[in-house]
Amino acid sequence: MMSQSTISIQVDLDEQKLPETIRWTADNRGEDDASRAKAFFLSFWDGAEKTALRIDLWTKDMMVDEMADFVYQTLMTMADTYGRATQYADQVTDMKEFARDFMGKFRKKQQQEGK
Template sequence: MKKSTITIDVQMDENRVPDSIHWKATESTADNAQKAKAMMVSFWDSADKAALRIDLWTKDMMIDEMADFFYQTLMTMADTYGRATKYADQVTEMKTFAKEFYKKFQAKQLEENKAG
């Protein structure tokens, strides 16, 4: 059986706020650890029927980057759910929600830029 390892290194400041996130995977073609400003990792605990999550972002993650990250994550989650279930109607609903979420973010940004 083949084994793959993913290593995540998080450097934190004195208040335990992430300064940097780097990750490396044995199956990656990259030679060096890759930098990231945010991460979301979820594990399914079938015994407790609960999702266990690690959500981290660095202090230099901008709000527009967070919105992009969530939009892309929601779209990817919809695709994953579709491959697992074949429920195209729910995939469409999830993607519609993601698009509306992103449009609302953009409108909020325009409103704040006009006010500021």
């Protein structure tokens, strides 16, 4: 028997239709209350069209340093996912080096701006 899981994402918008709050639930998570998030990246692969479909949203109160951490961590986990799917360790290493370089450049920029 096939099992199912439903993931729900609720985005509350302000008057300008900008995300104000993001909440999500998953029915097999074991928690009744929705969890809050400041951002999410959601991607789907359309095999027929050979294209990625995505939604990228973040709330108004997400700070620049939080976005940098979010992107860095996402790149690192994407590298791990790619590695599990392909076994191409050299490309995983390249992706992770890029992510570390990205974060290093962000930190340097923040220091230069005095943040």
